[in-house]
Amino acid sequence: MSYVESDALNEIINGCKNNNQKSQKHLYEKYSKQMVALCFRYTSDYEEARDLMHDGFIKIFSNIGSYSGIGSFEGWMKRVFVNISLDYIKKQPQYTDIEVLEYTEIEKNDFILEEEDDISIEDIYNAIKELPNIARTVFNLFNIEGYSISEISQELNMTNVAVRSQHHRAKEKLKEILKRVREKD
Amino acid sequence: MKKIFNEEVIKKIDQFEVNLPPDDWIALLAKTNAKRRIVPLWWYPVAATISIVLVIGILISISINTYYNGNVLIAKKFHYEQYHNTKKIIDKKNRDVIQSFKSITSEENYIATILTQRDSFNAKETFENNISGDIANIDCTENNSATDEDNTIAKEIDKHNVEKHVINSEKSLDDYAKDFIKEEDFRNEKSKDNHKNGSKKVFARDFYTFANSSVLPSKLDSRGVRDNNKILSSPNGGQSIISPLYSKTSHYLPVSAGIIVGIPIVDRLSISTGLQYTYLFSKTSNYENTSDVLVSTNEQNLHYLGVPISVNYKFLNKKIVQLYVSTGTTIDKGISKVDIYRYYENGVNMPDRQTEDKSKIKGLQMSINASLGASITIFKGFSLYVEPKISWYIPNAKNPQPTSKITTSPFLFNLSGGLRWDFGKK
Numbered sequence: 001m002s003y004v005e006s007d008a009l010n011e012i013i014n015g016c017k018n019n020n021q022k023s024q025k026h027l028y029e030k031y032s033k034q035m036v037a038l039c040f041r042y043t044s045d046y047e048e049a050r051d052l053m054h055d056g057f058i059k060i061f062s063n064i065g066s067y068s069g070i071g072s073f074e075g076w077m078k079r080v081f082v083n084i085s086l087d088y089i090k091k092q093p094q095y096t097d098i099e100v101l102e103y104t105e106i107e108k109n110d111f112i113l114e115e116e117d118d119i120s121i122e123d124i125y126n127a128i129k130e131l132p133n134i135a136r137t138v139f140n141l142f143n144i145e146g147y148s149i150s151e152i153s154q155e156l157n158m159t160n161v162a163v164r165s166q167h168h169r170a171k172e173k174l175k176e177i178l179k180r181v182r183e184k185d
Numbered sequence: 186m187k188k189i190f191n192e193e194v195i196k197k198i199d200q201f202e203v204n205l206p207p208d209d210w211i212a213l214l215a216k217t218n219a220k221r222r223i224v225p226l227w228w229y230p231v232a233a234t235i236s237i238v239l240v241i242g243i244l245i246s247i248s249i250n251t252y253y254n255g256n257v258l259i260a261k262k263f264h265y266e267q268y269h270n271t272k273k274i275i276d277k278k279n280r281d282v283i284q285s286f287k288s289i290t291s292e293e294n295y296i297a298t299i300l301t302q303r304d305s306f307n308a309k310e311t312f313e314n315n316i317s318g319d320i321a322n323i324d325c326t327e328n329n330s331a332t333d334e335d336n337t338i339a340k341e342i343d344k345h346n347v348e349k350h351v352i353n354s355e356k357s358l359d360d361y362a363k364d365f366i367k368e369e370d371f372r373n374e375k376s377k378d379n380h381k382n383g384s385k386k387v388f389a390r391d392f393y394t395f396a397n398s399s400v401l402p403s404k405l406d407s408r409g410v411r412d413n414n415k416i417l418s419s420p421n422g423g424q425s426i427i428s429p430l431y432s433k434t435s436h437y438l439p440v441s442a443g444i445i446v447g448i449p450i451v452d453r454l455s456i457s458t459g460l461q462y463t464y465l466f467s468k469t470s471n472y473e474n475t476s477d478v479l480v481s482t483n484e485q486n487l488h489y490l491g492v493p494i495s496v497n498y499k500f501l502n503k504k505i506v507q508l509y510v511s512t513g514t515t516i517d518k519g520i521s522k523v524d525i526y527r528y529y530e531n532g533v534n535m536p537d538r539q540t541e542d543k544s545k546i547k548g549l550q551m552s553i554n555a556s557l558g559a560s561i562t563i564f565k566g567f568s569l570y571v572e573p574k575i576s577w578y579i580p581n582a583k584n585p586q587p588t589s590k591i592t593t594s595p596f597l598f599n600l601s602g603g604l605r606w607d608f609g610k611k
Binding site: 025028029032033034036037038040041046049050054055057058061078087090091121122124125128142143144148149150151154157159160161164167171174 | 186188189190194195197198199200201202203204205209210212213216217432434469471483522524526542544546582583585587588
């Protein structure tokens with residue numbers, strides 16, 4: 001972020017701390033589409049994602065005073081939205097019925113998606129949304145949000161083995177979906 | 186476990202945007218206005234604790250005031266009794282003196298000496314002033330300046346004393362004096378008893394502290410659970426997948442230790458609170474399905490710090506043995522979670538690799554407890570107690586606690602014991 005951009009952001013943040021509606025609207029316009037996309041990755045339902053995004057912004061507007069300025073503001077915001085999404089996931093009925101499905105040596109089946117690949121980011125994004133609920137959550141937390149296995153297991157109240165197996169399941173499913181997309185193209 | 190995307194792709198996915206309807210900001214504003222303030226979970230136990238402390242404070246102050254006021258009331262009544270009996274006897278004595286006036290003897294002087302020692306003796310000056318004068322001039326009528334209340338109390342006392350105050354012409358003044366002294370001594374004894382009884386009802390200034398620990402042998406409290414040994418279908422519904430690993434998990438009963446302070450409210454009822462540390466241990470062992478060879482273990486150590494609040498009723502309070510019942514709640518906050526992973530890659534019992542992972546525990550763990558306790562006094566102020574207890578650990582839906590004995594078996598029977606010290610007890 002450039003100096004000018006960061007100054008502008010600081011001004012918006014300070015305005016939000018003073019409950020200035022104009023500043024809140026600026027903040028919303030700057031980040032709402034990105035945050036709804038983040039929530040959409042977890043819920044796979046657009047209206048639920050919008051709802052969660054609204055809840056996230058309400059929480060940010062009321063707790064922005066607790067942002068001390070240390071660390072990236074965007075990172076702080078994302079944590080809020082991820083936590084809201086996780087709270088939503090945990091309340092779903094499927095969440096209480098987690099089973100460890102399979103566990104194989106994933107190093108053998110590993111694949112890395114490079115930028116040169118002909119699959120667009122939009123296709124990957126949509127493919128992630130098609131994953132099963134818990135597998136999708138584990139996949140997002142590990143690959144996109146950068147959580148460790150133990151953090152995910154604590155967050156979702158699962159064993160480490162269950163986390164690994166759900167991630168493997170997500171990977172296998174993602175491979176299938178992307179193969180289908182490639183064949184379509 | 187490796188990530189499947191490189192940093193560039195992750196960044197692009199992270200910054201991916203989805204379109205929103207044009208009126209979305211209005212919808213957000215409407216929600217913001219309609220949203221009520223959500224009270225955090227921890228406010229409720231804090232509010233409950235503050236309320237209990239306030240109620241205790243009010244009860245203590247009421248008890249102290251009653252004590253002091255009660256003493257004043259007892260003293261006042263005693264003085265009334267004394268005053269009126271003295272007056273009555275003086276009046277009757279006056280009458281006796283008048284009626285049996287023949288000559289002034291030393292007996293009259295003796296009575297006068299006794300009666301002048303009474304502080305509340307109202308007519309003593311009159312009597313003294315006239316002792317050598319014409320006794321017939323002594324005013325022997327009822328004291329008309331007495332208030333209605335005085336007369337009411339006097340009448341009540343008279344009901345008990347009427348027989349003694351019947352004038353007996355064969356009884357000498359000396360006999361009357363002796364009777365009066367006896368009655369006086371009897372009343373003094375009675376008032377002393379009243380003081381004693383009153384002090385028993387007085388707020389008992391007993392405070393106590395105790396340390397407790399609750400432990401059960403591991404063989405009795407752990408139960409291994411076997412997981413992952415399933416033959417499953419793939420997402421396509423056709424092929425069977427056999428899991429290569431299975432797990433055994435054992436959750437151990439909580440072990441706790443703490444310091445509690447008890448504050449009595451009335452004679453047998455008290456409230457106790459303090460600080461309590463709780464430790465929970467769970468072990469998961471992963472084995473290869475076909476060969477039952479140990480692959481890895483995970484030891485989970487949970488540390489909680491909590492505040493117990495309970496109401497205790499002592500239904501048996503002897504010199505050596507006391508029995509009581511107790512009910513209350515405990516609010517625990519997870520301090521840390523430590524996971525120790527051990528990997529046995531060569532299939533023998535010594536681990537080849539070990540990693541440790543520390544993390545925080547979000548949210549609170551509340552429990553409701555009920556117990557029956559017995560304590561035995563070992564020497565002055567110190568007693569040993571044992572307290573079988575049943576607890577219900579309330580699941581926290583908003584911040585689920587790490588899987589442990591208290592989450593898998595919320596209803597627990599526990600045995601607690603410790604040392605109790607009553608300081609300030611007389």
